[in-house]
Amino acid sequence: MPEQRPDKRLVADSFSRAAATYDQAAALQRAVGSNLLARLPAEFAPTELVDLGCGTGYFSxxxxxxYGQQVIGLDLAEGMLRHARQTSPLISGWVAADxxxxxxxxxxxxxxFSSLALQWCPDLARVLHEAYRVLRPGGCLAFNTLLEGSLHELRTAWRAVDDFVHVNRFMPAEELHSILATGEFGDWRCEVEEHQLYYQRLGELTQELKALGAHNVNPGRPGGLTGRARLRRLTDAYEPFRTDQGLPASWQVAQILMFKPA
Ligand SMILES: C[S@@+](CC[C@H](N)C(=O)[O-])C[C@H]1O[C@@H](n2cnc3c(N)ncnc32)[C@H](O)[C@@H]1O
Structure with a gap:
């Protein structure tokens, strides 16, 4: 349902505004990106590399x-690229692109390589087609993306408050598999990792999402600020999920390696 996906200009603006706060809030992003990096075959020795949706450039x-090679960091958000340029003087190839x-x-x-960026793209099949075109024979697209079930507690809690769209739509695993299977890449594998983060207060989770730039920019989002009464109802509706460790936020991460035939 691409029409339900966020507007790319709003996505870029939201991430640009978050460039200065992103790194302190990105513990999960570091973990899942590192897991993706660890999945690359030990013998694989690329010389031309792209970090797609590079954000602040941590994985670039x-x-x-x-690999000891130059990397191109590519991102939709100019603000992220400015930040990356300042913090990574050794990397010269920062490119603003979709x-x-x-x-x-x-x-x-x-x-x-692309970590936690492609769930923001309305047309994943098109991204795969582009990646296939750009890769050399024998080349690898390594990416991860979020699946349905991510932030399900927040989505459920908001449903008790109103009918607006508050949480991004994440693809069901079957939809992802079908896109992977119908593309040009013959050789691919996909594994799903589940992560749970815990918070003492709901405000810590919503602040973290804001610091990451993962704003609600969906069509159907509510206008204006969230009033106190609605926040209270949201907090009350989240509370039944609480465990001994705190309020959970679940993340379903698909880790994918795809190879272009040599
Ligand atoms: C959650 S951040 C991840 C950044 C980095 N890969 C990391 O793991 O720290 C997502 C990034 O994807 C970028 N992005 C979103 N849609 C994109 C698109 N269509 N093309 C390129 N980058 C995009 C955003 O601007 C943002 O910097």
Missing amino acids: RALQAR AEALPLRANSQDLI
Whole structure:
């Protein structure tokens, strides 16, 4: 249902505004990106690399350190790229572009790495098609994305308050598998990781999402600020999920490796 996906300009603005706060809030993002990096075959030795949806450039630096090669960091959000440029003087290739229309030559890259960016793209099949075009034979697209079930507690709690869209739509696993299976990549594997983070107060979770730039920019979102009474109802509706560790926030992360035939 691409029409339910957020507007890309709003996505870019939201992440640009979050560039200065993103890194302190990105513990889960670090963990799942590192898990993706660890899945790359030990013998794989790419020389031309792209970090797609690079954000502040954490994994662009990690890729450069691991492979000792120049990396292109590509992102939709100019603010993220400005931040990345300042904090990563050793990397020169920061490019503002959309994952659905890569400004890169066909057969020019060995590795396209993308951590927690592609769930923001309305048309994943198109991203895969672009990645396939840009990869050299034998090249790898390594990406992770969020699946249905992520933030289900927050979605359920909001449903007790109103009918607006408050939480992004995440793809069901079956829909992802069907997109992976129908694309040009013949050789791919997908594994799902479940993560739970815990908070003492709901405000800690909502503040963290804001600091990450993961704002509600969906069509059907409510206008204006959330009033006190509605926040109270939201907090009350979240409370039944509380465990000994605190209020949980669940994340379902699909980790995917795809290879272009050599
Ligand atoms: C959650 S951040 C992840 C950043 C980084 N990969 C990390 O793991 O720290 C998502 C990033 O994807 C970028 N993004 C969203 N939609 C995009 C698109 N269509 N093309 C390129 N980048 C996009 C956002 O601007 C944001 O910087």
